[in-house]
Amino acid sequence: MQVQKVDNISYKDFMKEFYEPGIPLVFKNASKVWKANGLFSPDWFRENFSNRFIQKGDKTYTMREIMDLVETSTESKPAPYPFIFNIPSKLPELLPLLEPLNLNYATPNWLETKWFKKGKWGGVTELFIGGPGGKFPYLHLDFYHMNAWINQLHGEKRFTVFPRGQEELLYPKADDPWRSDVNIFNPDYEKFPKYREATPIEFTVGPGETLFIPFGTWHTAYSLTATISVAFDQLNRKNYPEFMNDVWAFNKRQSKTKAVAKYGYAWLAGQSCKIGEALGAYK
Numbered sequence: 415m416q417v418q419k420v421d422n423i424s425y426k427d428f429m430k431e432f433y434e435p436g437i438p439l440v441f442k443n444a445s446k447v448w449k450a451n452g453l454f455s456p457d458w459f460r461e462n463f464s465n466r467f468i469q470k471g472d473k474t475y476t477m478r479e480i481m482d483l484v485e486t487s488t489e490s491k492p493a494p495y496p497f498i499f500n501i502p503s504k505l506p507e508l509l510p511l512l513e514p515l516n517l518n519y520a521t522p523n524w525l526e527t528k529w530f531k532k533g534k535w536g537g538v539t540e541l542f543i544g545g546p547g548g549k550f551p552y553l554h555l556d557f558y559h560m561n562a563w564i565n566q567l568h569g570e571k572r573f574t575v576f577p578r579g580q581e582e583l584l585y586p587k588a589d590d591p592w593r594s595d596v597n598i599f600n601p602d603y604e605k606f607p608k609y610r611e612a613t614p615i616e617f618t619v620g621p622g623e624t625l626f627i628p629f630g631t632w633h634t635a636y637s638l639t640a641t642i643s644v645a646f647d648q649l650n651r652k653n654y655p656e657f658m659n660d661v662w663a664f665n666k667r668q669s670k671t672k673a674v675a676k677y678g679y680a681w682l683a684g685q686s687c688k689i690g691e692a693l694g695a696y697k
């Protein structure tokens with residue numbers, strides 16, 4: 415299996431051929447509708463937001479420091495990865511450059527409704543910055559079974575995804591089943607013999623391209639150059655049942671009362687979104 419790259423697919427064909435069956439896809443130019451496309455670069459961020467900062471581990475990094483780090487990063491001495499800015503809270507000025515957020519493909523998206531905006535379900539639009547040799551720390555499934563949309567706006571990243579149904583070969587952690595124990599960049603076959611049978615699919619996503627990762631797809635990423643991307647999540651009728659299972663499972667770890675409250679809210683919000691959709695409110 416390979417991940418296809420497509421140009422100008424219609425919304426209807428995307429839904430039928432990729433979204434519904436849950437097949438990953440790279441859009442060659444879906445993000446051309448964003449002003450951010452062609453604009454975002456290390457220099458642009460240095461010029462406009464050099465003093466914005468984030469916390470990573472126990473350190474604070476400014477945008478200027480981050481851009482310097484990723485531009486001097488090498489495969490043998492990589493900069494930390496990923497640097498992540500929560501866009502609505504740390505860089506709200508970017509939001510108008512990312513419209514329509516759904517690219518006219520990632521719709522319906524219940525995370526854009528008032529019902530789910532308030533919840534803490536993942537689903538925040540994030541800016542990812544990395545440099546050559548930067549590895550996403552683990553092979554994983556996204557929390558809450560969200561569909562992920564990763565928009566590469568500068569530089570190139572290599573992604574690895576696995577066809578659905580290979581869980582058993584990927585050794586999900588017992589206490590964190592959304593993460594794999596296997597270091598796929600240097601697999602220990604003695605410890606994880608079944609991983610030999612897994613069939614990783616590798617491909618590169620370049621500037622202007624958008625990767626759609628359907629929920630339930632194991633994935634990870636490797637930055638090949640200085641990279642800037644914008645990631646957002648999608649929730650709707652298709653992944654809602656799995657989303658609800660996660661809402662229950664995550665919250666029950668903390669307390670049953672909390673799980674009941676969160677599940678109740680998510681159930682009500684889901685029903686409202688279904689009704690909104692039937693009334694044609696979110697298209």
Ligand SMILES: O=C(O)CCC(=O)C(=O)O
Nearest residue numbers: 496542550556564634635
């Ligand atoms: O580094 C990347 O672009 C992958 C990010 C990712 O998979 C995630 O944040 O869940």
Ligand SMILES: [Fe+2]
Nearest residue numbers: 555556562633
């Ligand atoms: Fe992910």
